[in-house]
Amino acid sequence: MASIVAVIASTHHPFYYRASTATGEDRPPFADEWTRKILAFRDTLTRARPDVLVMVGSDHFHQLWLDNMPQFLVGKAPHYDANWYNEEREFGLPRMLLKGQEDLSGHILRAGLDAGFDLAFSNELRIDHSITCPIITLRPEADLPIVPIYTNIFAPPLPQPKRFVQLGQSIRDIVESWPSHLRVAVIGTGHLSLELGGPRQFGPHGPDPEFDRRAVEWIANGDLDECLREVTLDSLHSPGNATHGFMDFMLMMGVAGAGVKADYVDTLDLFHTMEAYFTWYPNGAPTA
Amino acid sequence: MSKYLLNKFLFMVDRDPELVERYRSEPRELVAWWEAECANTVLNCHTGEASTWLRFDDVEREALATHDHVKLFELGAHPFLTLTLFIALFERDNTEPLEYQKSYGARLAHFSMPYPDIAT
Numbered sequence: 001m002a003s004i005v006a007v008i009a010s011t012h013h014p015f016y017y018r019a020s021t022a023t024g025e026d027r028p029p030f031a032d033e034w035t036r037k038i039l040a041f042r043d044t045l046t047r048a049r050p051d052v053l054v055m056v057g058s059d060h061f062h063q064l065w066l067d068n069m070p071q072f073l074v075g076k077a078p079h080y081d082a083n084w085y086n087e088e089r090e091f092g093l094p095r096m097l098l099k100g101q102e103d104l105s106g107h108i109l110r111a112g113l114d115a116g117f118d119l120a121f122s123n124e125l126r127i128d129h130s131i132t133c134p135i136i137t138l139r140p141e142a143d144l145p146i147v148p149i150y151t152n153i154f155a156p157p158l159p160q161p162k163r164f165v166q167l168g169q170s171i172r173d174i175v176e177s178w179p180s181h182l183r184v185a186v187i188g189t190g191h192l193s194l195e196l197g198g199p200r201q202f203g204p205h206g207p208d209p210e211f212d213r214r215a216v217e218w219i220a221n222g223d224l225d226e227c228l229r230e231v232t233l234d235s236l237h238s239p240g241n242a243t244h245g246f247m248d249f250m251l252m253m254g255v256a257g258a259g260v261k262a263d264y265v266d267t268l269d270l271f272h273t274m275e276a277y278f279t280w281y282p283n284g285a286p287t288a
Numbered sequence: 289m290s291k292y293l294l295n296k297f298l299f300m301v302d303r304d305p306e307l308v309e310r311y312r313s314e315p316r317e318l319v320a321w322w323e324a325e326c327a328n329t330v331l332n333c334h335t336g337e338a339s340t341w342l343r344f345d346d347v348e349r350e351a352l353a354t355h356d357h358v359k360l361f362e363l364g365a366h367p368f369l370t371l372t373l374f375i376a377l378f379e380r381d382n383t384e385p386l387e388y389q390k391s392y393g394a395r396l397a398h399f400s401m402p403y404p405d406i407a408t
Contacts, residue, residue, distance in 0.1 A: 156406065197366075197371035241403055
């Protein structure tokens with residue numbers, strides 16, 4: 001059976017690519033520290049020597065739209081074009097082409113449906129920065145085949161937080177039951193407190209540093225009990241109007257397992273958001 | 289009132305560089321043209337098929353025609369869609385980084401929790 005060699009959860013910040021590649025006067029003052037942290041974070045994936053990446057993210061109204069909105073969707077295609085015109089325009093993100101791992105996509109769809117998740121699927125999916133940001137930060141060669149999984153954290157009505165956790169737990173079981181010798185990393189990105197398009201956006205820190213502090217603790221300790229007690233669809237409005245992206249972190253806590261402490265934790269307090277980086281090694285930390 | 293149609297306008301204009309420019313330079317004309325020609329388009333569907341019932345009310349039409357992002361927020365337009373398109377329209381006029389984004393937030397300062405409902 002396949003093995004999960006790393007579980008990784010992080011924020012996705014579309015400004016990283018431009019900040020880290022800028023030079024001279026264009027380079028923002030926080031770019032060097034940010035790049036150092038990303039290189040250390042990247043090493044946690046590299047050391048796990050993955051063959052395949054399962055990538056959990058959320059489409060930002062690019063391909064998925066209100067006329068036909070899935071709650072959870074699995075891509076099943078041989079290739080995925082990536083990034084969109086408005087992401088080039090606003091963030092300077094490059095166009096990319098990623099390979100798909102269709103066999104694992106098919107396995108996740110079949111086993112997910114049989115486990116009680118009525119997963120939508122797409123055979124032609126252009127993915128966006130929720131998945132390409134972690135490719136850029138963690139595997140910039142973009143050389144590994146992926147299975148993209150999209151969640152709806154964006155267009156209410158949304159699934160309940162516990163459903164994200166349950167899906168994460170199922171993804172863990174399903175990937176580990178994939179009849180393959182390949183090494184799989186499961187990577188998901190979301191947000192801590194975040195406000196976009198509201199009065200608290202683009203402040204000197206994230207809109208709710210206290211929420212961020214507690215959220216980092218929940219994730220680092222795998223404290224799903226406390227997290228599920230505190231977090232509801234309603235409660236997520238108050239740390240910031242885009243904070244429902246935290247539910248993708250909860251999904252990844254489900255993948256990592258209740259009570260399992262992260263092997264690697266790092267944060268970076270940026271203007272308008274707290275960045276956070278977590279890695280778990282289900283089979284123990286790689287030695288080499 | 290149709291939050292959906294407001295969102296559909298923001299979504300369709302944002303993804304088309306030509307429409308972004310037309311909305312910046314001639315917002316009232318662009319909104320009228322879009323409502324007549326595009327509002328009833330069924331996206332991701334065969335051309336030749338269309339809906340028949342979608343139209344703005346006067347408040348919505350005026351908010352779009354005057355680039356009034358504060359009113360759009362009040363009406364429950366999706367804040368991510370509004371922000372993304374308005375950055376495309378006006379960030380180019382910045383004299384320092386994030387100038388437009390910060391003033392956009394400041395203009396919304398009179399809103400407190402809970403914000404207008406964005407569910408469609």
